[in-house]
Amino acid sequence: MSGSNGSAIGIAFVVYVSTNIDDLLILAVFFADLRMRAGAVIVGRFIGLAVLVLASAAAALLALAVPEGWIALLGCVPLFLGLRLLPALLDRRGDGDNGGEEPGTAAAQGTLQRGFIAQALAVAGVTLANGGDNLGVYIPLFATAPQAIAIYVAVFAVMTAAWCALGYAIVNNPLIGSRIRRHGHVLLPVVLISLGLYILSGAAVLIR
DSSP states (O other), rough: HHHHHHHHHHHHHHHHHHHHHHHHHHHHHHHHHHTTTTTHHHHHHHHHHHHHHHHHHHHHHHHOOOOOOTTTGGGHHHHHHHHHHHHHHHHHHHHHHHOOOOTTSSHHHHHHSSOOOHHHHHHHHHHTTOOOOHHHHHHHHHHOGGGGGGHHHHHHHHHHHHHHHHHHHTTTHHHHHHHHTHHHHHHHHHHHHHHHHHHGGGGGGGGG
């Protein structure tokens, strides 16, 4: 039994890392933006992953499959958030940073400064939107070994905490952290828009 548990832990570790490499960059960009609260980013990440895991477990136990292309429509979430932040970024460049305001404090307030819950839900939404590959791997994984789902979930939770810590550490690294923070308000809308468009490209199968 201990051998099978060890095998399940190893599989869960490999699966998490392989399906969340891109999320590490997204987490670092969120942490780098001065408008985002670190706690909200962490809570949002856990919420998003919890929903992905619950949806995968339900689909696996009920023998359901996610229709190809439909999950890609979630790309609208990061695309919308990125487009909401873009006008503030352009206004800031046009003003030449002479207003003395924090980066993006104009139009971005409505999206990123509504409070802890709003920020956490924004991060959770981006996590869900970028979770197509997670669902594609988690569902068959859970379906093949339903008895190991509890182990997988425990490992995913630990790895999510590690991912958040690593993303935060990257931003606060003395060598590269200051540069990332300096451009965090620029990186966030660019990354979100690019991510949204990339995810939405997977919905092309719906119009074929």
